Amino acid sequence: MSRIGKRPIPIPSKVTVSIDGQFVSVKGPKGELSRTLPTGVEIIQEGDTLLVTRINESRMARARHGLCRTLVANMVEGVSNGFQKRLEIQGVGYRAQIQGQSLNMSLGYSHPVVFNPPEGIQFIVENNTNVVVSGIDKEIVGNVAASIRAARPPEPYKGKGVRYAGEQVRRKAGKAGKK
Known part of the structure; x- marks a missing residue:
């Protein structure tokens, strides 16, 4: 299991996240960022946290798990603090x-x-x-x-x-x- 990928991403109070399949859009006080994530992972929003999970245990999904979590975490950090x-x-x-x-x-x-x-x-x-x-x-x-x-x-x-x-x-x- 990816140590980085399984960590939840906290969402600050002034940040809104919208998820449409593999497309993630994050809006905050500094601006708005959006990105289409690669296949093999999915993002689930639970309250004020985001979880990145693998769809299956293929080699590609395992490789992209931590990457996608870090990309989304950087988007949240960027629109809130820069x-x-x-x-x-x-x-x-x-x-x-x-x-x-x-x-x-x-x-x-x-x-x-x-x-x-x-x-x-x-x-x-x-x-x-x-x-x-x-x-x-x-x-x-x-x-x-x-x-x-x-x-x-x-x-x-x-x-x-x-x-x-x-x-x-x-x-x-x-x-x-x-x-």
Whole structure:
């Protein structure tokens, strides 16, 4: 039995969930999310909790049990609290700023790197070097943060680049020099 899949999902008071077969829609104070879940599992609402159960004991149903529970739990969490990823920019002259809705970064290239946020994503810049990506869909927040990091990933010699907050970068020694 899936340890993650059998845990019930509590529904906060301001969140409403509607289930139509495999289609799940969650509405809360931050917005609305909907998703069609794969076959092999079903969702049952009992009062203020959701239960994800398997239809049968096939290998595919067992594999998708925990996945579907986590997807629905992230939807409930997103519409009630939201998600955010923090990024740090390190390097001389590396900085970020907001221009309208888009994120404009100077990362040592000959041109500025501009990111336009997808629907439902907001950027916040703190101290020109800390970027916060926030939204209600965990998957989109993570993908946008990963694409910002990919614009200039941290390099191992000086540690310059864009990294997640708290990320440890393994440093290399560099050239030893002639003797």
